[in-house]
Amino acid sequence: MSEIAADPTHPRYQSLLMRHRLEQAAKKGMLADSALIAHGRGEAFDYLLGEQTIPSALIATKHALGLLMAAERPVLSLNGNAVALAGSELLQLASRLGCPVEINIFYRTPERMEALLTHLHELQSALGLEVPIFGAAPDARIPGLEGPRAKCCKDGIFSADVLLVPLEDGDRCEALVAMGKTVLVVDLNPLSRTAQLASVTIVDELSRVVSNMNELSHQSSEVLMSPSFHNSEVLSSSLDHIAEFLAEKRD
Template structure:
């Protein structure tokens, strides 16, 4: 089924569209088969959130935009699911906050790296990092330790959507400010993030971009105030409460 064949008035349109993109990502060698499982897990949390951006998530997305605009060297990390779901949106966000885009994979092969890079370029990315892998994240023994020295290796702020917890912890130990998008507020990734965003990535990335464009003319002090006012513990608690209550829209 193509995206065109899914009627937009279908009550499960966004969910079906997301599943289709992940499935197509697997077929194109962009997404690993494990990505199918990860998507299903996230969808369960999103269903309990009412498949909507809750107030605390929107506040986190605004803080994320401010943090990216404040950064000296922001980097948007991309894995297979991110590329399959929001490639054009990632490119838009990178342009809005002047960030690098870097591919980082747990199941890393040269073929997957090249396929994702080509997919990002097809959607307007001009300089995709991650292929050089001349840097390393300390204390990681798997393939996600491989980074570009002038990308994630040199970044001060890293957006790590759909993250696994050990790399999130390792990046934090390197002194990097992390923005995490994760539908599970109890995950290690969300728990260690400076700005945890408990939202579906298909909503979160465009929302961050919209906030960034709105804040583009704000001065340093205004942006810093937005970041300082954000409370990650309160945001996680609000998301957990919404999921446990399961008040479906």
């Protein structure tokens, strides 16, 4: 980690810390080749949002958290980047919600699954938590997807009614919505297929989202949910925010 990133008062500390976590995860074999490129795309959109939680993203975060709290079978679906960027914080959230997590990755290989499961169990042990961790033995399939990416666990993602799937790809988001699930995504690009297809799209950086959720988790689901929530309004609002950012810079 560079000297800049070691200084928490540096304005880009958080961004550099996330980059560092990802580079470490890559060295441990937790990530697909395309993971760092995907993170870079996210960095660019976060830059255009001013590297902050914008008001509409906070509304979406609260609404999503309320839905998870009110769910009968909530599950947090984790891919490589999610584990790398906010593994501990996601386990804490699952513990507070009393729900399982499931490792579910796009480019599934035994080596990557093993690296991710080992890492997550180490984090869980260090935190003293007892969150059920699914993913090691998939025994169900998501209809409409082909190959290894369809694999999931029957008592995890397959049976969930409300799913948090940060950093999901468009095809799988679509397939999960088609199963009738409420799909909550975290995606910094408000124009992505995932962002457009999800039930609730949080246009914000993942570690900030999970930190916000953990801080808000003492509130009740009734207080957190917006009765008039429309995901299209959240998406439009984030586009407006980026356009304003560009207009300010242009002047």
